[in-house]
Amino acid sequence: MVEIVDLCACIGTRAHYFSLRSSYMSKDQASPESAPKAPDQAEQAASVDTAITTEEGVVEPTPIEQLAQQLTEATRRAEENWDKFVRTQAELENLRRRSEKELQNANKYALEKFSKELLTVVDSLELGLQAAVGETSDVVKLREGMELTLKQLNSVLEKFSVRAVDPIGEKFNPDLHQAMAMQPTTDIEPNTVVKVFQKGYLLHDRLLRPAMVVIAQAAAESTRIDEQA
Numbered sequence: 001m002v003e004i005v006d007l008c009a010c011i012g013t014r015a016h017y018f019s020l021r022s023s024y025m026s027k028d029q030a031s032p033e034s035a036p037k038a039p040d041q042a043e044q045a046a047s048v049d050t051a052i053t054t055e056e057g058v059v060e061p062t063p064i065e066q067l068a069q070q071l072t073e074a075t076r077r078a079e080e081n082w083d084k085f086v087r088t089q090a091e092l093e094n095l096r097r098r099s100e101k102e103l104q105n106a107n108k109y110a111l112e113k114f115s116k117e118l119l120t121v122v123d124s125l126e127l128g129l130q131a132a133v134g135e136t137s138d139v140v141k142l143r144e145g146m147e148l149t150l151k152q153l154n155s156v157l158e159k160f161s162v163r164a165v166d167p168i169g170e171k172f173n174p175d176l177h178q179a180m181a182m183q184p185t186t187d188i189e190p191n192t193v194v195k196v197f198q199k200g201y202l203l204h205d206r207l208l209r210p211a212m213v214v215i216a217q218a219a220a221e222s223t224r225i226d227e228q229a
Contacts, residue, residue, distance in 0.1 A: 108204055115162050115203055118153070123198065125150040157201075165200030165211045167193045176200055178210040182217040192216045 125146055132143040154164070165176050172179065172191045183194050193213045200211030 109206055111160055111162075112203055112206070112208065115157065115160070115201070116208055118157065118162075119201055119209060122150065122153060122157075125153070126199075161204045162208070163202045165202060166196060167200075167211055167213060168196050169193065172213070172215045176202075176207060176210060177213050177215075179215050180212050181214045183214050184219045185216045186219045188216040190216055190218045 129143060129146050129150070132139055132146065134140075157163075167173070167177055170193050172193055177193065177200070180197055185194065188194055192215060193211075194216050195214040197212040197214070198209075201208040
């Protein structure tokens with residue numbers, strides 16, 4: 001009899017346990033509608049793009065704004081570096097051209113000083129020919145020898161691009177001529193070279209020595225000047 005009572009008590013305890021368990025399981029298996037929803041992509045994007053306000057009330061930029069600022073700064077630095085690169089390239093190109101020009105001029109006008117020294121020899125020979133007058137055999141031979149020497153010297157100078165400036169009958173050019181005097185005349189147009197005291201010379205396009213000349217002047221102008229004096 002006692003065993004039957006204990007068995008009934010045990011069965012009652014187990015029934016109460018299963019009843020409590022089933023009630024708890026029913027609460028856990030509530031409807032999906034009551035479960036919290038996960039935020040969708042639009043809400044996440046909105047939350048990312050929302051400015052963050054600190055406790056001090058300072059509004060901090062959003063991550064997207066920070067990226068935009070970084071991109072703007074990177075673009076500015078890239079433009080500055082590109083401008084520096086372009087300027088440097090231009091300076092290097094100018095330096096290269098200037099160096100090439102200086103090297104060409106150095107080769108082109110390397111004989112400038114030497115040519116100037118030879119001009120005095122040419123002047124001496126020309127003056128000697130002017131002084132060698134007479135028909136004696138000695139004077140004739142001397143003149144022929146000086147003419148041959150002068151011809152050879154002029155040929156050497158021309159070979160190295162040294163050209164004489166002998167502007168007799170030409171218009172006065174202040175870049176190539178040096179006026180030593182003015183001669184009143186009515187037969188020749190004013191500012192025309194009527195006499196050359198000393199020839200000028202060019203080395204390529206560079207003036208070694210200007211020609212010393214006398215230029216024509218209108219006679220009426222000289223008369224008026226004398227009257228005013």
